[in-house]
Amino acid sequence: MRTSVVTPLLALTVLAVGFSVAYSGSAPALSDRVVQYAIDVTLESREKTLSGSERLTWRNPSSGGVQELQFHMYLNAFKNAESTFMRESGARRSTAVREGNWGWIDVPSLRLDDGTELRERCTFISPDDGNGQDQTVLRVPLPSPVPPGGKISLTVKFRAQLPRVIARTGYYGDFFMVGQWFPKVGVYEPAGVRFATAGGWNCHQFHAVTEFYADFGVYDVAMTVPDRFIVGATGERRGEKRNPDSTVTYSYHAGDVHDFAWTASPLYVEVTDTWRHVSLRALMQPSHAGEAGRYLRSARAALGYLNDCVGTYPYSCLTIVDPAWGAGEAGGMEYPELFTIEPLSLMPEGVRLPEIVTIHEFTHQYFYGMVATNEFEEAWMDEGFTQYYETRIMDSLYGAKRSALDLFGCHFGDLEFTRIGFTGMHDPGIAPITTPGWKFPLGSYGALTYSKTALVLSTLEGLIGRPAMDSVMKTYFRRWKFRHPCGKDFVSVVNSTVPAICGSRYGGDMNWFFDQVLYGTGVCDFELTSIAVNAATPGRGIADRDSGQAHAGELKAGGAPEMFESIVTVGRPGDVRLPVEVAVWFDDGREVREEWDGIAKTTQYRYSGRVVRAAVDPGRKIMLDVNLTNNVRSTRPPGGAIWKYAVKVLFWVQNIFLFAATIA
Amino acid sequence: MTLIGLFRGAFRETAGNVPLVAALYGTNLVFASVVALAFRAFVAGLPGAGSLEPLLKDFDMTLFFDFLRTRGYAIGALWQVVLFMTLLSVAVNAAGSGGILVSLGSGSSFSLREFLLGCGTYAFRFLRLLVLTGVMTALAGFALIAIAGLLLEALSRNGTSEIPVIEGLAAAAVVSGAVLMLVVMASDYARVLTVSTGSRSMLRTLGRSIAFLARNAWGAIALQVVMASLTLCLFALFLLLAEVLEMNSSMRVILVFIVQQAFIWCRSFLRVMMFSCELAFTRSRLPSAGHAEIGVA
Known part of the structure; x- marks a missing residue:
């Protein structure tokens, strides 16, 4: 029935x-598809200009009327030295821009469907820093509010001068990387979304670091370029029309994305591949064409890994762009269904930078592309999550000790390399990683958002175990893909998933962990403070032990075995309190493992027997620990290791001296 | 004299003067040992040195960086030892080359008195020569850097490929290597000429050396290239052996140490052999060059 x-x-x-x-x-x-764009754009390759028309349909996602629209006009970040981007980048960047290399975007007309021209009403605003010279956010008051759930359509004409490549966009000779190029509407956050207590626009200025936050939607973009150009873009190619004026128009369609970028160059060599349902396309510079395999292999590996450990890549296309040499600033950047790699050549197989960049930028398709966090306000959720998976994928492919470099006997892993980024900071506690991108103290943004976040997630994984971590990330992805989560949403997923898997081992929630490492600035450091081994005074007679009667000890005289008492002291010089494992080894081969809650500043373990070595966090689960040299102590001198390196030093110094003898 | 005959003679002469090789090897071993032992004492004396034990099994970059970061302050002292010993080694080697050349030039069997006398007689002259060579190298270096910079700027301006730049860099490296080799050759032949003629003016001798090299360029360069190639082959052989012999146990450390010292001995042998070749080559092309009386010239 x-x-x-x-x-x-x-x-x-x-x-x-x-x-x-x-x-x-x-x-x-x-996705919710709040926006729909239909854009016609023409590239004038000699003048390096774009001229186009954009039809935008925007839906009010809130329950209140919306009186205005706000647009990203990000090419204006490169208009002069007074933009917020240039000011934040420092004088070195703006003085490096030569005359004629600036970029800008202008909107001559914004017209509603009923013919109302809005251009005269528009003003530039600077919600982040009040910089009156910045023209990267355009405010467009509307004649009447857009009702809740209602739509508004308007046609925007625009002209843009592309800059010589800067901050991942612009031209270099005949190479064009066209990102952040069209008037893009900001995000209207209804009350309850992320931090919003009332509906309002979240439309940030273009900053020196961080640049993405937009709503999901559908893009239909037609690009007209000289017919000698090869074009790559976000989404699927739907059409190609040869025009009588020696130009060609390529039409692309992309659904459920929040940005659209494209590239053009007559020099590209196209190399294709597939992974299940995904068509991979690498647009390589001619001198790098032979190296396309490294990038495509890495992209396939990342697709497979993230498919298994996070979720499915739902798009049918992926384009890898190799920027022209000299356009290095266009390298290493993510856009939906498209990313750029670093223009590298003749890189030995053991130097895995091509793989690292490819895997990192592809991972952004998940953490930025599908889980569309606000990069301006919470860059750690974007770059940090990506960095974490980059290290996981690299370490799984090449081994934890060789995944970044394996050349001439020198090797180190990607997670190790990432860790150095954080631990090498002058002040690792300078700011919490939840700081908005443009508010980080000078020079600390990368180390904290990329490296520290990756270490936070790695430490969380060390505590709860990889299966639980995978469960957390799968749940997070499933719950928040094609939406705009904030940090508290991630913490909430952890808090609901971890107790379900680990029980009450870490308490009812993991807030104690995140309060310290996400929102706090404390530094994590554990140490094996000391090992004290004392000869125990032999007992005499009979003593109670082990719930029974036993001889407490033999008299030392007469060849009886010597007895020892060992005290292992473990300390926490750092601020962060985490549970940690302690391992103790004895001269008779015994090994004891202890669990320390890490709350007190110090603790002691007493043993009968002779301890020869002890280590705190022997499995290196606490990757946030900033100093691993104090994690191990031994009662025996470290002879072998030191001789090994002394011999190496001797040999190379002898060689140097012999070379000096040759020239002396 | 043919090149092969020259090598054969030089090999025989060097093999017959093992104490000269031993002197060169021994001096460098002593100085390098000071640095190595200072390094060992420095590392062993640091708090937490026990954590270095895992390094015996495999190099641990994480631990190594933490070590540098947290104990780096003490490395300055070690660098001072390295710098001092390098300067001392350069000075002693400059003096030692006088002893080697005098011993080789005498044609008789090795005499410690003669060797030491040669060291003392030419020590200050060769130190002056070292300074002159340094100035010459610096001037050549500045000129090369300026030319390479202009070349790279021209190649990279509006270029769409890095290949010409890489080729330019490779060419610059080859030219720099060749210039360095010429400077080393000029310095070597100046020493040979000093010992042969007893000259006291190092500037004039360096000029004569350059003129000699200009007149006998092909022979001198062939000699240099063959000897350099032998050293490179030796180095390649060592690297192959080192790849096989990982230092992951105490026995392996000892074994690698022996291989290393054998390599250094061979390098010392080649260095003495080079002097012998140069001496014979100079005498064959410059009959006036003889063997100045020590203390008289």
Whole structure:
């Protein structure tokens, strides 16, 4: 009975969905699709300009009326030395821009469907820093509010001068990387979304670091370029039309993305590959064409790993862009379904920078692309999560000790390299990683958002175990893909998932962990403070032990075995309190493992027997520990290791001296 | 004299003067040992040195960086030892080359008195020569850097590929190597000429050396290239052996130490052999060059 009712309903649903898909010509929506863009743009390759028209349909996602729109006009960040981007970047950057290399965007017309021209009403605003010279956010008051759930459509004409490549966008000769190039509407956050207590625009200025936050939607973009150019872009190519004026128009469609970027160059060599349902396309510089395999292999490996450990990559395309040499600033950048790599050449296989960059930028398709956090306000959720998975994927592919470099006997791993970024800071406690991107103290943004976050997640994984961590990340991805989560949403996922898997081992929630490492600035450091081994005074007579009677000890005289008492002292010089394991080894081969809650500043363990070595966190689960040289102590001198390096030093110094003898 | 004959003679002469090789090897071993033992004492004396034990099994970059970061303040003292010993080694080697050349030039069997006398007689002259060579190298270096900089700027301006720049850099490296080799050759032949003629003016002798090299460029360069190639082959052989012999146990450390010292001995042998070749080559092309009387010239 039940089957007979459900089956026709199911069939109807399938038919309806199928009809809908066939009619619209696109896949079912994965996101809320707040925006819809149809853009026609023409590239003048000699003048390095864009001219275009954009039809934008925006839906009010809130329950209140919206009186204005706000747009990103990010090419204006490169208009002069007074933009917020240039000011934050320092004088070195702005003085390096030569005359004629500046970039800008202008909007001659914004017209509503009813013909109302809005251009005269527009003003530039600077919500972040009040910089009156900054023109990267355009405020457009509307004649009447957009009702809750209502839509507004307008046609925007724009002209843009591309800068010579700077901050991942612009031209270099005939190479074009066109990112942050069109008037893009900001995010209207309804009350309750992220930190919003009332509905309002979240539209940040373009900063020296951090640049992404936008709503999901559909993009149909037609790009007209000289016909000698090869084009790559976000999404699927849907059309190609040769024009009589020696130009060609490429049409692309992308659904459920929050940005659109494209590239053009007559020099590209195209190399293709596939991974399951995904078509991979590498646009390589001619001199790098032979190295395309490294990038494609890495992208495939990342697709497989993240598919297994996080979730499915739902798009059908992925384009890898190799920027022209000299356009290095265009390298290493993520856009939906497209990313750029570093223009590297002749890189030995043991130097894994190509793999690291590829895997990092691809991982952004998840943490930025699908889980669309606000990079300006919480860059750690974007760069840090990506960095964490970059190290995991690299370490799984090449081994934890060789995943970053393995050359001429010198090797180190990607997570090790990431850790150095944080521990090498002059002051690792300078700011919490939750600081908004543009407010980080000078020089600390990268180390804290990339490295420290990766170490926080790695430490969390060390505490709860990888299966639990994978469960956390899968749940987080499933719950928040194609949405805009904030830090508290991630913490909430951890708090609901960890107790379900680990029970009450870490308490009812993990707030104690995040309060210290996310929102706090404390430094984590554990140490094996000391090992004291004392000859125990032999007991005499009979003593109670082990719930029974036993001889407490033998008299030392007469060849009886010597007895020892050992005291192992463990300390926490750092501020961060975490549970940690302590391992103790004895001269008779015994090994004892202890669990220390890490709350007190110090603790002691007493043993009968002779301890020869002890280590705090022997498995290196606490990657946040800033000093590992104080984690181990031994009662025996470290002879072998030191001789090994003394011999090496001797040999190389002898060689240097002999070379000196040759020239002396 | 043919090149092969020159090598054969030089090999025989060096093999017959093992104490000269031993002197060169021994001096460098002593100075290098001071640095190595200072390094060992420095590391062993640091608090937490026990944590270095895992390094015996495999190099641990994380631990190594933490070590540098947390104990780096003490490395300055070690650098001072290295710097001092390097300067001392350069000075002693400069003096020692006088002893080696005098011993080789005498044609008789090794005499410690003659060797030490040669060291003392030419020590200050060769130190002056070292300064002159340093100035010459610096001047050549500045010129090369300026030319390479202009070249790279021209190659990279509006270029769309790094390949010409890489080729330019490779060419600059080859030219720099060649210039350095010429400077070393000029310095070596100046020492040979000093011992052969008893000259006291190092500037004039350096000029004569350059003129000699200009007249006998092909022979001198062939000699230099063959000897340099032998050293490189030796080094390649050592690297192959080192790759096989990982130092992951105390026995392996001892074994690698022996291989290393054998390599250094061979290098010392080649250095003495080079002097012998140069001496014979100079005498064959410059019949006036003889063997100045020590203390008279």
